[in-house]
Amino acid sequence: MAEFPIIQQLGDDALLVTFAHTISWDVGVRVRSAARRIRDTQLSSVTDVVPAYTTLAVYFDSRAVSFATVSSEVATLIGDADAASDDSSKLIEIPVRYDGPDLAEVAERTGLTQDELIEKHCSRTYRAYMTGFAPGFTYLGDLDETLVLPRRTSPRVRVPAGSVAIAGAQTAVYPLVTPGGWHLIGTTSMAMFDPARDPPSLVRAGDSVRFVRVDG
Amino acid sequence: MSDAITVIAAPPFATIQDLGRVGFRDSGVPVSGLADPESGLLLNAILGNDPNAAMIEWAVGGGALRFDCAAKIAVGGAESILRINGVNADPWLPIVVASGDEVKIERIVRGRFVLIAVRGGIDVPVVLGSRSTLLSAGIGGLDGRRLRTGDQLSIGDHVVTPYDNIEYDKRGSRTNSGEPVTVIRGPQASFFDDAAWATFLNTEYLVSRASDRSGYRLDGVAISHSGSAALPSEPACVGAIQIPDGGTPIVIMHDGPTVGGYPKIAVIRDSCLSRFAQMATGDRVRFAVGSSGFDIA
Numbered sequence: 207m208a209e210f211p212i213i214q215q216l217g218d219d220a221l222l223v224t225f226a227h228t229i230s231w232d233v234g235v236r237v238r239s240a241a242r243r244i245r246d247t248q249l250s251s252v253t254d255v256v257p258a259y260t261t262l263a264v265y266f267d268s269r270a271v272s273f274a275t276v277s278s279e280v281a282t283l284i285g286d287a288d289a290a291s292d293d294s295s296k297l298i299e300i301p302v303r304y305d306g307p308d309l310a311e312v313a314e315r316t317g318l319t320q321d322e323l324i325e326k327h328c329s330r331t332y333r334a335y336m337t338g339f340a341p342g343f344t345y346l347g348d349l350d351e352t353l354v355l356p357r358r359t360s361p362r363v364r365v366p367a368g369s370v371a372i373a374g375a376q377t378a379v380y381p382l383v384t385p386g387g388w389h390l391i392g393t394t395s396m397a398m399f400d401p402a403r404d405p406p407s408l409v410r411a412g413d414s415v416r417f418v419r420v421d422g
Numbered sequence: 423m424s425d426a427i428t429v430i431a432a433p434p435f436a437t438i439q440d441l442g443r444v445g446f447r448d449s450g451v452p453v454s455g456l457a458d459p460e461s462g463l464l465l466n467a468i469l470g471n472d473p474n475a476a477m478i479e480w481a482v483g484g485g486a487l488r489f490d491c492a493a494k495i496a497v498g499g500a501e502s503i504l505r506i507n508g509v510n511a512d513p514w515l516p517i518v519v520a521s522g523d524e525v526k527i528e529r530i531v532r533g534r535f536v537l538i539a540v541r542g543g544i545d546v547p548v549v550l551g552s553r554s555t556l557l558s559a560g561i562g563g564l565d566g567r568r569l570r571t572g573d574q575l576s577i578g579d580h581v582v583t584p585y586d587n588i589e590y591d592k593r594g595s596r597t598n599s600g601e602p603v604t605v606i607r608g609p610q611a612s613f614f615d616d617a618a619w620a621t622f623l624n625t626e627y628l629v630s631r632a633s634d635r636s637g638y639r640l641d642g643v644a645i646s647h648s649g650s651a652a653l654p655s656e657p658a659c660v661g662a663i664q665i666p667d668g669g670t671p672i673v674i675m676h677d678g679p680t681v682g683g684y685p686k687i688a689v690i691r692d693s694c695l696s697r698f699a700q701m702a703t704g705d706r707v708r709f710a711v712g713s714s715g716f717d718i719a
Contacts, residue, residue, distance in 0.1 A: 214609045215606060215689075216608075216609055216657070216658075216659055216662070216686075216689060217606070217659045217660075217661055217662065217689040217690075217691075217692075218606070218689075218691055218692040218693075219659065219692065220657075220659045222609050222656065222657065224609075224656075227654075228654075229654045241448075253444040253445060254444055254445055254446075254447040254448065255448065256447045256448045256657045256680065256681075257448065258654070258655060258656045258657050258681055259654040259655060259656070260654045260656070261654070261656040261657065262657070263447075263656070263657030263659070265444070265447065265659070268692065336655065336681065337448060337449060337450045338450050338655060338657075338679060338680045338681030339450065339655075339679055339681065340450055340558060340559075340679070341446075341449060341450045341451045341452075341556075341558070341559045342449060342450055343450055344450075382558060382559055382560070384558065399449070399450075399559065401549050401550050401559070401561045405446070405448070405449045406446060406449045406451065406550060407448075407449035407450060410448065410449065411448075
């Protein structure tokens with residue numbers, strides 16, 4: 207096994223950098239730090255730099271620049287050993303009405319009252335691990351251990367936009383109507399994805415999120 | 423500019439697309455854009471348009487447009503029966519239409535997406551840098567949705583060449599030659615042992631009905647991967663061939679998710695992506711590993 211980070215080709219127009227095979231917050235910090243360095247350098251013909259849990263991808267215009275060129279530039283940038291910098295994190299507060307269709311079932315399965323469940327979901331500051339799956343969908347962790355449940359056995363075909371959900375050790379807001387297998391515990395009116403905003407995703411990897419209970 | 427084209431019979435699935443939306447993948451926004459950009463670029467060249475001028479990407483069935491002004495159009499992509507005021511017309515050539523003319527796609531004969539381009543391009547608002555429709559987010563194109571009967575479209579001014587000076591490579595329609603689709607090894611290529619690779623490369627896959635602009639599912643012999651299936655979700659790309667637990671491939675297409683957790687055995691090369699995207703339900707496809715991509719000419 208080669209030493210991390212590993213650079214691989216991801217199609218004709220992209221490369222993938224792998225920093226680890228196991229998800230951890232520290233790996234994510236390194237991934238995002240490297241992503242920022244690549245973005246800030248503004249390599250010519252690079253169109254997108256996308257950090258994920260343990261990897262990042264660099265997309266480029268292969269008509270203008272070769273994989274070999276981008277690869278060596280990226281290798282130099284991420285090889286800079288002590289350049290890992292902390293996330294310039296935003297703290298985002300998301301108001302939630304805890305009225306989700308799965309709230310009662312989740313309370314029952316976790317052995318909590320609904321108020322206890324809500325209290326536990328609101329009590330933490332979550333960290334944003336990755337944006338993906340759908341525009342503006344950001345994976346947040348880690349949930350209180352007592353709230354950890356596997357996904358629903360049968361996913362919903364249509365989850366309403368603004369649904370606040372949990373699954374495994376993660377929580378998220380569905381920004382748009384999509385299929386989804388997470389447990390829906392609440393609703394927010396906050397726009398998680400807004401094409402008129404730059405960036406369009408309200409929460410991005412590296413940010414922090416708190417859910418605030420609201421009535422009505 | 424005033425409304426110039428009326429959709430008098432919408433096909434089951436038509437959207438406005440240009441060359442796509444880059445720069446927002448880190449917000450989870452897929453690139454979208456023409457599934458067959460090769461044909462789109464040729465049509466825009468035929469009309470003297472900006473290469474990124476938006477056009478109608480038309481799928482699944484027949485339908486008709488009425489032009490409410492004089493215009494120049496060109497039709498290409500999938501093979502279709504094209505009629506102007508009831509008279510058969512040829513693809514891959516500029517066609518002058520007059521106000522009141524009806525442009526009808528009788529049906530699609532072969533392929534998935536017919537492209538209808540207009541000199542000047544279809545004028546819809548630019549959203550996140552592109553006119554491409556992304557249905558899942560309801561953005562781009564005409565109000566972020568597919569075209570409906572009764573819709574009216576405006577023609578833009580996205581031209582780069584005076585009409586009389588247009589020169590283009592008259593190569594015409596690419597036919598689906600049946601040649602294998604060339605791929606490079608994907609990031610998880612090593613999850614698959616020699617037997618799995620042999621299956622992958624020797625199977626003639628059928629494009630499943632469960633395919634759309636987000637992804638094409640392929641039916642055929644299932645492949646199993648030897649490595650651990652637990653892969654943290656990682657960035658994907660158009661043309662990535664994923665092998666989910668069921669073992670039959672799903673190819674990520676233009677409106678597909680920006681990240682995914684299924685192992686990617688291979689990725690379709692750019693030079694074959696338009697041809698692959700034009701494959702319709704039931705079409706047969708084989709894959710072959712091509713050169714590594716280091717061979718930039």
